[in-house]
Amino acid sequence: MMGVIEGTIVWSNIIVLLALGLTMTYITTAVPNFAQASFAVVGSYIALTLLRFIGLDPYLSIPLTFIIGGLIGISTYYIALKPLIKRKASIEMLMIATLAWDLILFGIIGAYSEILGSLTKRTETLFVFTNLDFEVYGLPGRLIVSTMLVLLTIIGLYLLLYKTKFGIALRASMENPSLAEAMGINVENTRLFSWFISGSLACMAGSILPYLQEIVPQTGYFLIVSIFAASIVGGLYHIAGALIGGYIIGVSESLFTYLLSMFFGPGVLVYGKVISLIIMIIAILIIPRGVTGSILWRRLEKWLNL
């Protein structure tokens, strides 16, 4: 049972980190980024590379994956999206562009995994870090590190968004880009910032993920539904939405799967995705703007005086 709770929390933390990035880029650029899951897999492979070549513990490689991830996020915006946005492409075209970018990343990951394999003389298309994990008072490292990362991210984002001048500009341009632009705020900077954070959070999550499950180049396919479900359930128009949605999806997915496996034995893991899908569709039908877009949330916000 302990293992289930621990796995649930780690999985939820990872989903939260990934959904945060998705929500941020959606707010600033208005594109659902289908490549978000592939960012995470890139992060996993960066961590693996550092481990193989310089023996760096994957946890210690997080600062580096953070930066590289940010660069990948920015390049997604610059290469795949910005030229299209300039040409006033429709939202469907932008979505196809992120699908194409996802395919490019997938191809690069696959090719790279085989190159890495030929260099290290072992199969790198499938790997885990679980055996490398440390323990503190019986708590596995992945639990501690992933929770710390989520906390740090939230505190960091809060301080940045609510306590600095740049943050005010950011929030202004997220809420009303044209008005913000009229006030002399550079909206382009907001976009770059959100894509950087999106990529870096995803890559960070990706370097934790191998502690929880096997990574293959196709892992992105496994993640994408959960990420979108989390962001949509929480609300794509509010950063806090990713946090709430991430835990709703992460917890219900893991616990539901656990319950199912008690009755039907292992091999029902995949049905966890069904629960994400159902929650997502119900949320869309009842509260199309997600939990943070609902009336209840607005009341709560007023009450908390945010």
Next chain:
Amino acid sequence: MEEVGKMVELISLILFFFGLYMIVSLSLNLEFGYGGIPNFGKALSVLTGAIIVGGILNRLLIWYFGVSGDFISASSIACYKLTEIIIQNPLVGLGIFLITVAMAMIAGAIVGALSILPSAKLREDYLGVTLLAISEVVFFITYYDVRIIGGYYGISAPDILAFIPGEYKIYAYTVLAIVTGLIIYLFLERLLNSPYGRVLRGHRENEDLIKAFGRDIMKLRIKTVALGSALASIAGVIYVFYSSNVTGNAFTRVEWTFYPFLILLLGGKGNNKGVVLGALLFVLIRILIEFYKFDIKELLHLPFEAVWIQYIFFGILALLVLCYRPEGLLKEKPIYTPPIKSKLQN
């Protein structure tokens, strides 16, 4: 002589997949090119066709022949028995094919109609995400749960053209795919050059306008996606019969959602002729890469499989087309209805 044989086989392979992708991308053109509905769950309808063969037809056959044992081995015995019958009596094979296509079209229409229902409340981006998520989850279940269509083990499918000698079979399937593709092309050309087709284009450009003219938007969407999915599921059926087995991983998002979108962009969305041209171009590139993958690997000294290069290549191609020629090779043409034509002549 061997070279010539190899060449003919290659051409046949190209034509076969040309037929398949023609079917799927024409159906996507109906939904996205004409109707503006971003069906990022296209793979689901192709998968539906495969499920009808692997999950329904095989179970019917097992029941009919009274085969016992677990699903996977029982279906290979049942398929073998049916194949024996088809060798004797070709009409049975064709009959089974037509019945399966009919079942797949009905199932495809139902799946399509159901999956578009959430769009009553959604904008394009949410709709696209929902359709993609539904398709992805169904793909996962059929791949990991081996009880449905054999999943990652795969499962046999009956050989409906068993009466044709082995070496000619691939040509027969090629003819089947191309003919089906042509029929669908002619059907869609007629269908879309009608009041329905014009309303559909109107829906793409401005939904409110169509509403103002008293059309029920939801009905229009359900009809369109149901038809589109029904047509695409035929491709799934033909593909499964051709490869004489069902494997879960053959129906990925890349193969049957992204590539049809790429074909649409390449050829020109909203123009069936363009889509056919796009399908031909795409399949030509793809099969050539696949056919010469070992040569490519050797020639470029790649330390990895050429399939990854294929993904990167098609991804970049899609971005380039989106950026520099979003209208595709053949642009969408304005509609000339008889009254407009007579006006233009005067």
